[in-house]
Amino acid sequence: MGLFTKFFSGLKKTQSKLSTEIRRIITRSPKLTEDDIEELEAALLASDMGLAVTGRIVDAVREKYESSGGKSGSVLEVAQAEVMSCLGDNTARLAKHDGLTVVSLIGVNGAGKTTTAAKLAHRVKADGGKPMLAACDTFRAAAIEQLNLWGTRLDIPVVSSNYGADPASIAHDAANSALSKGNDYLFIDTAGRLHTKHNLMRELAKLHRVIGNKVDGAPHETLLVIDASTGMNALNQAREFNKSVPLTGLVITKLDGTSRGGMVVAIQHELDLPVKFIGLGEQPDDLQPFSAADYARALFFEE
Ligand SMILES: Nc1nc2c(ncn2[C@@H]2O[C@H](COP(=O)(O)OP(=O)(O)OP(=O)(O)O)[C@@H](O)[C@H]2O)c(=O)[nH]1
Ligand SMILES: [Mg+2]
The missing domain is CATH 3.40.50.300 (P-loop containing nucleotide triphosphate hydrolases)
Structure with a gap:
């Protein structure tokens, strides 16, 4: 199993709840309303993303929405990019020292x-x-x-x-x-x-x-x-x-x-x-x- 597949199956519970919620919000109307944004915020907070990160994602979604003239399809992509930028370029390694x-x-x-x-x-x-x-x-x-x-x-x-x-x-x-x-x-x-x-x-x-x-x-x-x-x-x-x-x-x-x-x-x-x-x-x-x-x-x- 590739690394992404492992992450994906391990994070299935969070992913399915989040993406179901986000899809529900963005598909019910062609435009994102303030209520939609609030629901998006609630969904992110429910996944324990925290206030700061949630705020960043919501701001980015709003900005994208405004600049694209009301198209809301890319919410998942925007959220993904924002999370990636919050995490930085973090790829973990266990420390290794000479000897023990x-x-x-x-x-x-x-x-x-x-x-x-x-x-x-x-x-x-x-x-x-x-x-x-x-x-x-x-x-x-x-x-x-x-x-x-x-x-x-x-x-x-x-x-x-x-x-x-x-x-x-x-x-x-x-x-x-x-x-x-x-x-x-x-x-x-x-x-x-x-x-x-x-x-x-x-x-x-x-x-x-x-x-x-x-x-x-x-x-x-x-x-x-x-x-x-x-x-x-x-x-x-x-x-x-x-x-x-x-x-x-x-x-x-x-x-x-x-x-x-x-x-x-x-x-x-x-x-x-x-x-x-x-x-x-x-x-x-x-x-x-x-x-x-x-x-x-x-x-x-x-x-
Ligand atoms: N599903 C799942 N279970 C895990 C994971 N990590 C640990 N567990 C389970 O969590 C339970 C507790 O794990 P332990 O490793 O005994 O926890 P511990 O911190 O050593 O516990 P204490 O020594 O009692 O403080 C065990 O049943 C593990 O199998 C995980 O990533 N996923
Ligand atoms: Mg133990």
Whole structure:
């Protein structure tokens, strides 16, 4: 399956709701009225595109409509171009350092951290790399077994310890193991935590400090994993996490399960952080590097 096809099928819920709404608005009369514009605005906001981006799209549509003497057929195209320009030329890559690259996956409970760690390791392996996983969630019941299961399924080594063990010391042991075995990527799966829990944020900062003392510059990537259905609260999450541990990028998961896929644009527009990967399903191949062009095209695709 090509990249665009994957984006398109993963974003199907958002795309079909948006394009059905837009088509309904533009086909009922040959001219766009103020009411039509308002309905367009509501449809965009319902996809969680956010006020700023929605405003830009609506302005662009209005301008196009006025300059074309009332023809409204190109709304989808205008919206697509505007989203693309909001996102910039963003094509994601995972950082790569000489020797071992350490990637930490963090986020609130259930966001998709463990699955994303496994999927990323799988990508690295498919590209000929040598990934390792570290089970640093020693808190949630069955978290260690969950990562070990992924390790077995994908044939990727997992360093783990017992429940209640210090996550920082597991990360330290995993880095030792990865360095001695010549692994090129270490993915650290951390426990879910609310950004408002200061003690848990300190624990995360400690883990990062310990790994940084072990491997120069580590963690090289700190990816905040966000469930796409979180909506605008994700902005708050990102800002708070970023205060404790500097983020290098975002992973937006479960886009396949929501019609609010517009939040990717809103969050990238509001925060100065790249969306690096998006999750479009539960299978290992369902994590895709983010491409602004494919995303914008898929969102407003006219079938
Ligand atoms: N449909 C879909 N499901 C996903 C995606 N990413 C993760 N999931 C599912 O979401 C659920 C939670 O994923 P986990 O990876 O366990 O989340 P987590 O952040 O590690 O959760 P905690 O460790 O409990 O904080 C699992 O059932 C995953 O299969 C995605 O992109 N699409
Ligand atoms: Mg987990």
